Amino acid sequence: MPVDTMPTPAAAKAPSSGKPVINDFSIQVATANGSGSQSSNNVLLRSILQMGIPVSGKNLFPSNIQGLPTWFTIRVSKDGYIARRKVSEIFVAMNEETIDSDITDLTPGNVLIWNSDLRRTVKRDDLIEYPVPFNKLSWEACPDPKLRKLVTNMVYVGVVVHLLGIEIAECETALKKQFKSKQKAIDLNLNAIKFGVDWAQKNLVKKDPYRVERMNKTAGQILIEGNTAAAIGALMGGVTVCTWYPITPSSSLVESLIDLCRKYRKDPVTGKTTVAIVQAEDELASIGMVLGAGWAGARSMTATAGPGISLMSEFVGLAYFADVPGVIFDVQRVGPSTGLPTRTSQGDILKAATLSHGDTKHPMLIPASVQEAYQFAQDAFDLAEQVQSVVFVMLDLDLGMNFWMSDPFPYPTKPLNRGKVLTKDDLDRLGKFERYRDVDGDGIPYRTLPGNPHPLAPYFTRGSGHNEKAQYTERPSDYRNLMNRLAKKFETMRDMVPAPVIEADPKAEIGIIAYGTSHWATVEARDQLRAQGVPTAYLRLRGYPFNSQVAEFIDKHPRLYLVEQNRDGQMQSLLSLDMPQYATKFRPIRHYTGNTLDAAFIVENLRAQEKGGHLGETQWFGPRGH
Amino acid sequence: MATTTPAQPPPPPPAAPAPQKKMNRLGLPLEHYTGSVSTLCSGCGHDSITNAVIRAFFDYGIEPHRVAKLSGIGCSSKTPAYFLGRSCGFNAVHGRMPAIATGAVLANRNLIAVGVSGDGDTASIGLGQFMHMVRRNVPCIYIIENNGVYGLTKGQFSATADEGSASKAGHVNDQPPMDCCALAINLGCAFVARSFSGDAKQMQAMFKAALAHRGTALLDIVSPCVTFNNHEGSTKSYKYAKDNDVPLHEIGFVPFFENIAVDYEPGSTKEVTMHDGSRVLLRKLDRDYDPTNRLASIQLLEEARTQKELLTGIFYINPKAPDFTEQLHLVAEPLYDLPVERVRPPKPVLDEIMKGYM
Ligand SMILES: Cc1ncc(C[n+]2csc(CCOP(=O)(O)OP(=O)(O)O)c2C)c(N)n1
Ligand code: SF4
Numbered sequence: 001m002p003v004d005t006m007p008t009p010a011a012a013k014a015p016s017s018g019k020p021v022i023n024d025f026s027i028q029v030a031t032a033n034g035s036g037s038q039s040s041n042n043v044l045l046r047s048i049l050q051m052g053i054p055v056s057g058k059n060l061f062p063s064n065i066q067g068l069p070t071w072f073t074i075r076v077s078k079d080g081y082i083a084r085r086k087v088s089e090i091f092v093a094m095n096e097e098t099i100d101s102d103i104t105d106l107t108p109g110n111v112l113i114w115n116s117d118l119r120r121t122v123k124r125d126d127l128i129e130y131p132v133p134f135n136k137l138s139w140e141a142c143p144d145p146k147l148r149k150l151v152t153n154m155v156y157v158g159v160v161v162h163l164l165g166i167e168i169a170e171c172e173t174a175l176k177k178q179f180k181s182k183q184k185a186i187d188l189n190l191n192a193i194k195f196g197v198d199w200a201q202k203n204l205v206k207k208d209p210y211r212v213e214r215m216n217k218t219a220g221q222i223l224i225e226g227n228t229a230a231a232i233g234a235l236m237g238g239v240t241v242c243t244w245y246p247i248t249p250s251s252s253l254v255e256s257l258i259d260l261c262r263k264y265r266k267d268p269v270t271g272k273t274t275v276a277i278v279q280a281e282d283e284l285a286s287i288g289m290v291l292g293a294g295w296a297g298a299r300s301m302t303a304t305a306g307p308g309i310s311l312m313s314e315f316v317g318l319a320y321f322a323d324v325p326g327v328i329f330d331v332q333r334v335g336p337s338t339g340l341p342t343r344t345s346q347g348d349i350l351k352a353a354t355l356s357h358g359d360t361k362h363p364m365l366i367p368a369s370v371q372e373a374y375q376f377a378q379d380a381f382d383l384a385e386q387v388q389s390v391v392f393v394m395l396d397l398d399l400g401m402n403f404w405m406s407d408p409f410p411y412p413t414k415p416l417n418r419g420k421v422l423t424k425d426d427l428d429r430l431g432k433f434e435r436y437r438d439v440d441g442d443g444i445p446y447r448t449l450p451g452n453p454h455p456l457a458p459y460f461t462r463g464s465g466h467n468e469k470a471q472y473t474e475r476p477s478d479y480r481n482l483m484n485r486l487a488k489k490f491e492t493m494r495d496m497v498p499a500p501v502i503e504a505d506p507k508a509e510i511g512i513i514a515y516g517t518s519h520w521a522t523v524e525a526r527d528q529l530r531a532q533g534v535p536t537a538y539l540r541l542r543g544y545p546f547n548s549q550v551a552e553f554i555d556k557h558p559r560l561y562l563v564e565q566n567r568d569g570q571m572q573s574l575l576s577l578d579m580p581q582y583a584t585k586f587r588p589i590r591h592y593t594g595n596t597l598d599a600a601f602i603v604e605n606l607r608a609q610e611k612g613g614h615l616g617e618t619q620w621f622g623p624r625g626h
Numbered sequence: 627m628a629t630t631t632p633a634q635p636p637p638p639p640p641a642a643p644a645p646q647k648k649m650n651r652l653g654l655p656l657e658h659y660t661g662s663v664s665t666l667c668s669g670c671g672h673d674s675i676t677n678a679v680i681r682a683f684f685d686y687g688i689e690p691h692r693v694a695k696l697s698g699i700g701c702s703s704k705t706p707a708y709f710l711g712r713s714c715g716f717n718a719v720h721g722r723m724p725a726i727a728t729g730a731v732l733a734n735r736n737l738i739a740v741g742v743s744g745d746g747d748t749a750s751i752g753l754g755q756f757m758h759m760v761r762r763n764v765p766c767i768y769i770i771e772n773n774g775v776y777g778l779t780k781g782q783f784s785a786t787a788d789e790g791s792a793s794k795a796g797h798v799n800d801q802p803p804m805d806c807c808a809l810a811i812n813l814g815c816a817f818v819a820r821s822f823s824g825d826a827k828q829m830q831a832m833f834k835a836a837l838a839h840r841g842t843a844l845l846d847i848v849s850p851c852v853t854f855n856n857h858e859g860s861t862k863s864y865k866y867a868k869d870n871d872v873p874l875h876e877i878g879f880v881p882f883f884e885n886i887a888v889d890y891e892p893g894s895t896k897e898v899t900m901h902d903g904s905r906v907l908l909r910k911l912d913r914d915y916d917p918t919n920r921l922a923s924i925q926l927l928e929e930a931r932t933q934k935e936l937l938t939g940i941f942y943i944n945p946k947a948p949d950f951t952e953q954l955h956l957v958a959e960p961l962y963d964l965p966v967e968r969v970r971p972p973k974p975v976l977d978e979i980m981k982g983y984m
């Protein structure tokens with residue numbers, strides 16, 4: 001397994017006695033990409049969830065279709081923690097390529113289930129080992145050589161099921177979910193699991209303390225990826241034009257939307273669809289189509305990742321100056337285009353916020369959970385039309401492509417907010433229309449849509465060279481007026497984007513700010529800190545521009561930590577630009593390995609900085625005032 | 627004879643009748659189709675194209691509010707401000723008119739999209755978008771105002787400059803030109819034509835034919851830049867174009883609302899019935915040519931290329947090709963103002979989706 005290079009002492013406690021550890025451990029499975037292990041892992045994950053036990057699953061996968069190593073981690077947590085943990089107590093080694101390094105990296109006391117048909121040279125005597133001849137077993141379990149590889153993975157599910165005490169009936173239910181109604185696949189895989197269970201029963205003696213036991217903490221919960229959640233949000237948010245260019249980790253967002261729209265956005269009578277989904281030739285085109293559609297009144301969106309954001313830069317600037325709406329889902333990954341496209345990061349924050357040239361800034365909605373991905377997707381369409389602006393929804397790979405437990409999503413209660421659009425009747429009544437005049441004092445002008453038959457309706461859209469009547473101008477005062485109105489509009493947005501979520505603690509001198517998926521590790525880190533006698537208050541940012549609560553929170557806490565998943569403190573830069581008086585107050589906790597953030601990292605970094613000395617790898621950012 | 631004093635002064639002699647303003651079939655005057663005053667150099671070919679657009683849309687009786695004018699960046703891309711002042715417009719970024727136009731017609735399929743671009747805007751920076759728009763058959767009249775140079779950035783060669791053509795400073799272009807018509811035909815474009823800004827009659831007929839077409843209608847119009855590319859040695863100058871323009875046929879147009887019979891000698895004219903029922907009549911000049919034969923059009927343009935001939939006319943028409951909105955199976959109504967019930971599925975749908983993830 002890839003080891004984090006960030007400094008955190010391994011905090012694993014190997015269970016010394018046979019005292020059982022119930023519903024509180026992680027399992028990591030090492031396989032090769034494209035070997036079908038994703039289905040096996042999902043079946044394990046779902047089976048445990050169906051037993052009422054909180055779980056989360058994280059896939060660490062390569063940029064490759066077949067063959068490169070993949071690690072899938074399932075965290076079982078009776079307390080409901082769903083962030084990644086640094087250490088997994090149970091390791092399933094199924095990949096010959098990584099078996100030696102995987103085993104070398106294990107913590108003493110870990111459980112190792114390994115394929116004894118693979119070539120392994122590393123010996124350890126401080127692990128609890130279960131060798132299993134998986135290749136041989138799959139020969140016996142599956143006579144068809146074409147299917148054997150997939151079956152091998154289900155055999156390990158069987159071994160794990162037996163060792164942990166997972167209920168086989170739940171595996172069957174999970175298989176039915178996984179393979180829908182394909183009975184042949186369900187039978188084949190169930191047999192393989194049973195084969196594994198039988199073999200383990202006969203041949204393995206349980207030596208480790210880890211077990212699952214039925215709980216009632218997941219009743220009615222769903223298990224879903226953030227990209228799918230956002231797609232459902234777009235569906236419910238009334239998207240009418242979606243254009244895209246495939247890129248990991250955003251593709252599955254639009255692919256989910258395509259599936260949903262095929263089913264749910266078709267006119268039952270004519271078979272015609274109420275949404276246009278276009279795979280564009282590149283991101284220059286996808287954003288152009290989004291803006292053309294937004295200009296003409298559609299609820300338009302695209303989904304992309306950093307490389308696409310870079311290409312969209314010019315067009316997004318035009319939208320800024322011309323007040324054109326559109327929604328961009330940015331599922332962030334590490335940079336650059338040829339880099340580690342399958343690893344997570346919060347690396348586009350600063351870029352998205354200020355994308356393009358000239359003075360430009362754009363609102364961002366930053367979901368931390370699948371439910372927020374669903375909700376913010378809808379909110380983004382409302383906001384884009386209300387403020388006539390490009391709106392970014394900033395997911396990341398961790399949220400977008402991993403499975404998260406959640407309450408089912410609530411049906412929207414608010415009507416669609418289509419913003420300040422004047423119809424023919426409105427114009428009849430008003431007798432006057434100036435496209436870019438700030439009538440309401442909020443910086444948001446009124447607009448008409450192409451096709452409006454009123455003689456006052458048509459106007460000509462261009463970049464910055466326009467006055468309030470949308471006439472061409474190069475007058476300095478007109479340009480300045482435009483810039484000031486746009487700045488005012490941005491001020492208006494402070495209270496329109498989702499407000500931060502604050503967990504105050506009157507005893508706390510320490511304030512922590514985090515956003516997006518850093519939330520889950522932060523929650524767990526705060527519990528650990530509290531247990532260590534260090535109370536903290538917490539503010540989770542959910543939108544940009546910031547509202548006044550953010551400054552209050554920063555002001556209130558003598559010591560302020562800012563958790564980010566990037567190297568340069570991109571959110572810190574935005575906060576400092578907005579509130580220069582606090583620019584030196586932030587203490588950075590920055591995780592940038594491509595892996596998801598874990599609580600131990602936050603705790604260790606925070607405690608080290610509290611001692612005033614060691615800042616981990618972040619120290620070479622130069623002194624930050626405290 | 628009793629004299630009567632008139633109670634009122636005699637009526638004034640009748641005023642000369644006000645000159646009857648010419649109105650089109652919608653009862654609109656030509657001014658409803660003009661735009662703001664052009665800021666281009668006087669004599670610029672682009673202004674002649676603007677005038678032809680105004681005239682064609684007026685004659686055809688297009689409701690101005692149904693038109694969306696889209697453009698990229700360049701002198702040519704400025705022209706949408708100079709025609710159809712009662713239509714909305716969007717002057718976008720360089721080379722990206724097709725994307726804006728595509729988005730706009732997807733949002734509102736009732737719009738009549740008129741995209742204006744330059745040879746730099748289309749054949750250099752925007753080549754990808756041009757080709758993909760054509761390939762998708764996005765309903766849009768696509769005008770390339772082709773002067774062989776970048777006018778707005780002061781006279782650099784563009785990708786349509788002919789091999790051997792000289793710049794104002796005397797540099798000779800030694801790269802072969804991009805033929806946007808040939809490209810478009812290759813990509814399946816169902817309406818491909820070339821004209822010259824000095825031939826108002828031909829341009830107007832072509833614009834009307836393009837209005838009658840559904841799908842991408844490409845009009846590549848040689849449009850001399852008087853400031854940077856009108857000198858001796860240039861193959862995009864007025865003189866060169868006038869001397870070398872070879873019309874393929876004479877274009878007549880009978881709009882769908884004028885159901886008149888036209889007499890012509892059998893074999894002399896090729897008639898094509900367009901999507902909206904209008905008829906395009908192509909009267910033979912020097913050669914027999916069937917613009918519905920795609921293979922013939924490819925051969926024609928290849929021959930014109932090798933013979934360095936400036937052929938103008940409608941090279942290819944296929945009135946039946948399904949446009950992009952049909953390919954996407956969109957509902958008949960514009961998407962942008964569908965009511966919420968049609969774009970937000972009801973609660974049972976969300977419940978069903980949620981159940982699938984439990
Ligand atoms: C991204 C970008 N690069 C460069 C330019 C500068 N630029 C403006 S117009 C133009 C060329 C226009 O040429 P053409 O499309 O042939 O139009 P013309 O002016 O000849 O009508 C260029 C390169 C720009 N506006 N945007
Ligand atoms: S520079 Fe050339 S293309 Fe531009 S307006 Fe002048 S003549 Fe026309």
Ligand SMILES: [Mg+2]
Nearest residue numbers: 744745773775
């Ligand atoms: Mg040009």
